[in-house]
Amino acid sequence: MIDVTTYIRPGSLEEALDVLASGEFTPLAGGTDLIPHARGRGPRKMLDLSGLSLDRVTRTASSIEVGACATHSELCRDAVVTKALPLLSKAAALVGTKQVRNRGTLGGNVVNASPCADTVPALLNHDAVAVLVSKDARRKVPVEAFITGPYATCIGPNELLTSIVCEPLEKPTFVSFLKLGRRQAVNISRMSLAVCLMMDGKGSIKGARVSAGAVFPVARRMREVERLLAGESPSKRLFAEAGALAAQLMVKESGVRWSTPYKRPVLAALLERALAEAASGNFGEQ
């Protein structure tokens, strides 16, 4: 049974922030993580965000602002997101099931901060910034800094994540997103990789963005790998080196576990594959 003692569904952001000011309420978006938690020792006071219209996608000159309550399904079909942030769209399409994607939100996925959250590696590649507001303040924190550990963030008890601002990458950029799991749906990532290759006019990699989920305690950009790729021409050898480096980083940071003998070579192979897929241009260009 869900033992929720107080439930409030405000109709305006101001009202919501007033309630949150007490520091006692947990914001409820899609509930796909929160409600299962609430069956156990989860939160008892909930603030439902569904009346706040926080699900809009807004395009500005230099960035795209995605409302925190945009559902994964919306990210899959929104014209702006699919065109300008194809990685995010692809990652959202791999979350849970249709039912979970219809309820679950981008903001929820980020605040829950699971090491295997599907959208986070995509967001990292877009230098995404979380917009946090409280009754008397508003601040912007890069998603990379926002998530501080497994299931931990720097959000204050009186703060609300209202949107996430993403920077589209300059053209031409080739992307790919790969996910390793144990089945085709309701599939918790055992590994996810988001890759962006920004190309110069001569066929070389001008810059790269490579992020990994479920590989490190916290999803993160692999800047070591990005540096290795920058300035080089795409080649099988280069991508294999990048894969090997990623595997090295994983062992260094996550330590050796029962799954390491398998995961080390598989991460290397998958990153190589993701890079080759991005370079082929098959997956998508933005």
Add this chain to the structure above:
Amino acid sequence: MAVVGRRVRRVESLDRVKGVGSFTDDLTYAGMLHAAVVRSPVARARIKHIETGRALRRAGAEAVFTFQDIPGRNVVPIILEDQPFLAEEYVNYVGEPIAVVLASERETARAAAKEVSVRLEELPPILDLLKARRHPRVHLFGEDNVFKHLRIRRGDTAAAFSSCDVIVENEYRTPYQEHAYIEPEAMIAIPHPDGTIEIRGSMQCPFYVRKAVTSVLGLPESRVWVVQAATGGAFGGKEDVPSLLACQVALPAWKLKKPVKLVYDRTEDMVSTSKRHPSWVRYKSGATRDGVLKAVEVEYVIDGGAYSTLSPAVLYRGTVHAAGPYRCDNVKVDSYVVATNRVPTGAFRGFGSPQILFAAESQMDQLAERLGLHPAELRRRNLLRAGDTTITGQKLTVSVGLEETLDRVLEASGWPTGQKRDDGVGYGLSTVFYGVGLGAAGKHLARTGARVIVHADGSVTFSVGTTELGQGMTTVLSQIVSEELGTPLECVQMIAPDTSRVPDSGPTVASRSTTMSGNALKDACGKIRDVLLAEASRALRIPVSDLRIVEGAIVPAKEEGPSMPIDEAIKSCTTARLPLSAEGWHVSTSTSWDDRTGQGDAYVTYAWATNLAKVRVDRETGEVTVLKMWAAHDVGKAVNPTLAEGQIEGGILQGLGFALTENMFTDERGVIVNPDFSTYIIPTAADSPEIVSLLVEHPYPDGPHGAKGFGEQPLMGVAPAVANAVRDAVGVRITELPITPEKIWNALRSSRRVPVTQR
């Protein structure tokens, strides 16, 4: 035949889609209390003290019952009667019931159950099935921890192996498989003022439940009335376990004189209820150069858990199916079910046969490889045909459609036989069989009853003792009744299975409902037909022997002459005060088993099947994608082809879970590590390959309209077909289920590519 053989829609389908249903947790009664079960947190311990004071002080808590409150026998009567209903001196597995707590609300009962403190003196548990067998010090059951040992002795294996050109010997392992039915176990008991007690719940076997409740409460069977509620899936998991739940509600209901409901939550269900037996198999097979299977030696050990429950029967089926559907003159099988300090395992679709068939069919492919024969060719040279004798010495006479299932699959699949391409794609075959019904191990239960009433308005109700579990029994039996009486299908209604309506009809297991209840219904309908035809004969002045029922009318067998609508015949019988109701009864043809040699007519008949899996293996990640599956089953007669195909599709998906992802295990203290659906990975609809279902019909003369049971068979051969396909795809042989990416990756890494025989 108008109705039998037709693809009519499942009776419940529309209600299920609309969310209409009377599942146990939908039912409520005035004054009803809720129960929660106090369970052992450890795998083995002596109970020192049970302290209930704190739990009883919680607001809303009503009572706590332990074994001391049981008026009858503290035993769950199944086969060996070694399982207590509530633990007394010892607990023997994590999750074993110790006490039942009652409260006005479910959550209160669950919270109070946590406050019952049980002081335990922990003992070292025995968790490994091979270590448990003949353990020198710990005796969980008898002297050797063996619940049952079965053997087959046929021919002379030692001599036969010496004349074989190839011998393959291997060990195989399979883990638990959890039933993962949609609806967890659930039960309600309602005591009545007349001294009877009514039990309603999710169950396969109302008569088992009745026996358990009469035993625990010390009541005669006449005072315990059991009705099946709509049941959301079972797969064997609701064969024996509901007996436990029924007692967990019946005892407090009886004592407190109030209705009591109990619904397990998912984790509780996964931790404490039965599963497929984990297995260990050592398998040796030998063949001659020309591809004749000469000898098979099998040692088969399965983990029965802390109490024997249905294990001896499970072992029986596994033993009979040990050599696969082949002729083999020299066979030695020793099979054991052992006691461990783990949750009691029990019935699960296939009932001890999927584990051994995984080994047997993996062996066949290895023989084929060593002999340089195509896997289909080796099987064709050995498969059982009419006139052959099984490894138990049973002579097969009719309804042996195995070879046709093989032909149909080969034809439909267009399995390429040319040069093998190095693209990670492979094909894998399995041919399997299924002994229909309970067989000699359960022959005392091999009877079933039915009751049919034709009402004055022409509508018909019928009752049987077997249950609807989602398999489509209600629809199939309604079709049979409609066919027999000429009543339109929409006018035929099944009454929920109820122990007060028909005599003990045995359990709903062993794919037996269509044949057993179908035959009993035919018997009952036949008696009513006699009355109707006699009445029509009088009116039409045509001898009964020249009349038939065709599409709602009684007509002369020869085309000409007067006819009479059924409705009119019914009216006429009603006016004449003739009884249009009858009881039907069916007893299986005899089976036999010699415990010393394992020889006998093990089952009344067999269903047969061929499966072919097409897979792609990712060499870098070890992931297997099942691209397509073909399955042909000899079902005797498909009373409803759509439902038969549904069984095939569902069985394949459940079999793919067993083959590839489902991996429940315990830690070193005997605690199940993954009792939830985020870590126990069952396949989803998105994981289903394209499935080609092929129905083969070699009629079984003793089945209704030629039908045989086969509901379990679709799962049974899936794992070996996949294992064989993986071998074909990337050259590695996985002998332990599930076939995880890690295992394939490791095998690829260590094997350095053993080349697959080219063909």
